[in-house]
Amino acid sequence: MNRKLRMGMVGGGKDAFIGAIHRLAANMDGLIEVKCGALSINPEIAVASGEALFLPKERTYLTYEEMITKEAQLPADERIDFVTIVTPNFAHFAPAMMALENGFNVVIEKPITFSLEEAKLLQQKLEETGLILCLTHTYSGYPMVKQAKAMVREGKLGKIRKVWVEYPQGWLSRLSEREGNAQAAWRTDPKKSGKSSVMGDIGTHAAHLAEYITGAKITDICAELNTLVEGRAMDDDGAVMLKFDNGAKGVLMASQVAAGEENALKIRVYGELGGIEWFQHEPNSLIVKWLDQPTQILRAGANYGAHLSSFATFNCRTPGGHPEGYLEAFANIYRNFALTLSAKMDGNTPTPEMLDFPGVEDGIRGMAFIDNVVLSAGSDQKWTAHNI
Numbered sequence: 001m002n003r004k005l006r007m008g009m010v011g012g013g014k015d016a017f018i019g020a021i022h023r024l025a026a027n028m029d030g031l032i033e034v035k036c037g038a039l040s041i042n043p044e045i046a047v048a049s050g051e052a053l054f055l056p057k058e059r060t061y062l063t064y065e066e067m068i069t070k071e072a073q074l075p076a077d078e079r080i081d082f083v084t085i086v087t088p089n090f091a092h093f094a095p096a097m098m099a100l101e102n103g104f105n106v107v108i109e110k111p112i113t114f115s116l117e118e119a120k121l122l123q124q125k126l127e128e129t130g131l132i133l134c135l136t137h138t139y140s141g142y143p144m145v146k147q148a149k150a151m152v153r154e155g156k157l158g159k160i161r162k163v164w165v166e167y168p169q170g171w172l173s174r175l176s177e178r179e180g181n182a183q184a185a186w187r188t189d190p191k192k193s194g195k196s197s198v199m200g201d202i203g204t205h206a207a208h209l210a211e212y213i214t215g216a217k218i219t220d221i222c223a224e225l226n227t228l229v230e231g232r233a234m235d236d237d238g239a240v241m242l243k244f245d246n247g248a249k250g251v252l253m254a255s256q257v258a259a260g261e262e263n264a265l266k267i268r269v270y271g272e273l274g275g276i277e278w279f280q281h282e283p284n285s286l287i288v289k290w291l292d293q294p295t296q297i298l299r300a301g302a303n304y305g306a307h308l309s310s311f312a313t314f315n316c317r318t319p320g321g322h323p324e325g326y327l328e329a330f331a332n333i334y335r336n337f338a339l340t341l342s343a344k345m346d347g348n349t350p351t352p353e354m355l356d357f358p359g360v361e362d363g364i365r366g367m368a369f370i371d372n373v374v375l376s377a378g379s380d381q382k383w384t385a386h387n388i
Contacts, residue, residue, distance in 0.1 A: 001342040006035040008071060008080040008104075010064045010095045011087035013039035013049035017183050018109065019086045022136070023053075025330035026084070031338040035059060035080055038067040064095040072102040081341065082107060082132075088186045089194050093118040096133075100125045105341055107134045107334070110208075111200050111370065112363025116388075119367045123360045132344070134337040135358040135366075137208045139265060141329035143300040143312045144286040146356065148269065148276045149213045150309030151288070157271030163242065163250035165210045165267040167202045168258035172236050175229055188234045195374045196225065197234035202265075203254035203373065204366040208358065209267055210252065211365065213276075216244035218369065220383050223376035228257045240373055243383075284323060300324055314353040333357050364388060 007026060012019020019039070026032040036059035039049040043062050050060025061067035071079045082105035085095050093113045096106050100122070112135055113119045126133055139145060151157060176184035186192040187201055194200045211217055220243040225235040236257050242250035258264075265280040277287040284300040298307065301320025305313050315332045317324055339354040368388040376384035 001346060004031060004033045005082065005338050005341060006080040007032050007107075008067055008083050009034060009037040009039060010067070010083060010085045011039065011091070012037070012084075013042075013045045014052055015040060015042070015045050015049075015182075016086065021327070021330060022084055022086055022107075022334075024327055026334045026338075028327070028331035029335045029338070031335060031342070036061065036067060036071060038062065038064045065098065068095070068098050068102050068104065071104070080104060081345075085109060088192050089200065090114045090192045093122070096122055097125060100129055100131055100133075103129070103131070105132045105134075107136065107337060108363075110135055110137055110358075110363070111194065111204050111366050112360070113367060114194050116364065116367040116371055119360070119364045123364060126360055132337070132341055133360045133363075134333065135360070135363045136330070136333055137205060137212075137358040137362060137366075138326065138330045138333060139205055139209050139280065140212045140356075140358060141315065141332035142278075142280075142283050143308070143315045143324065143332075144278055144283060144298065145209070145213065146315055147286050147298060147300075147308050147312035148267075148278055149215070150311050151276060152214055152269065152271070154309075156273070157269070157275060158273035160214050160216065160244075160246060160248045160269060160271045162270040162275075163210050163214060163244070163248055163267070165206045165250070165265075166253040167206045167255075167263075167265045168253070168261040169202060169256045169263060170259045170261040172229065172232075172256040173259040175231050177232070188232055188236070190234055193234060194370060196238075196370050198236050198238050198254050198256050199225070199370050199373050202256065203238060203240070203252065204369060205265065206252050206254055206267075207369045208362055208366060209265070210242070210250060210269075212358075212362075213267065213269055214244065214246070214248065216246040216248055217365070218250075218386050219243050219245050221369075221372055221376050221386055222383050223373040225373065225377040235377075238373065238377070240376075280326075283325060283329070311353055311356055314356075 038061040040046040083099040084107040222241040226237040237255040274290040302316040340350040
């Protein structure tokens, strides 16, 4: 490619939570530029947001339908290459499907859709069109998460036996949805969030991380969901026992009422020969615990090629000793997607490192996870098959 990829954004205006993060991540490597947007359902905010991003007036749209229709009518050397969707869960499917129907690739926030059925329809459309969908499960973008995955894949830990993954937050410890917190309001509204609040919002991140690192798939679950803040319409806490297709057992905990916690995502994976531990609050470190030798601490760094996998170093941005965090992990998702899309547009084959970003299969597994957790939590049976 001799140019940047052209991006259009649905949602993510100046009143939004995650839109600015997407734009920063997309811009970090100089591979992508925002060319248009339908940035808010509020016309005044949509226009003001477009002005703040220096978008042309004619490419600051008031609805996603208008944006996709008009962009599709532009000459090939002007129209966007892909659409990024950063709306609440209930507003993911329609713009994603319309984008695909009009020939645009898609980047979309998780969970991928409001329902499993919608996710499967997107998968079908992708198969029909040959387009690309990227799902922003951000935590798989961290270099040391990729190092953990490589170590498991290479058999360095032996056969995987046990997985513990936890994601505690504290931001919903009060009834914030009734105190003017717009982010809390839609996330705890079943008409906008979906079947589960806590599992849809952060439990899917934990489940994806467990499957991503281990390379194993969840086959059965035994779940409990709780609503611990009085007056809340949806669950805000839960725990799940897991069985994987490689025989491993696991435990997943997700809570948004762990008062005082921020985004304390942590995973531990144990095999016959040793285990790994990764904690988002210290993302540059991967602790490796061996059965018969001292514990190691592996550190992220672009100059550690002799010690880290190609997948880890491909996603390292700084020399060792310099911190890389959430924005860099987010940017790795966008960069790998952009490199894959550019290679495809040039008629080239992307490398395995480029292709290392979440897609529609991850989205479908996430939606199935939500469905089956809710089913298990409401059942008298101990275990529920993780059907997809």
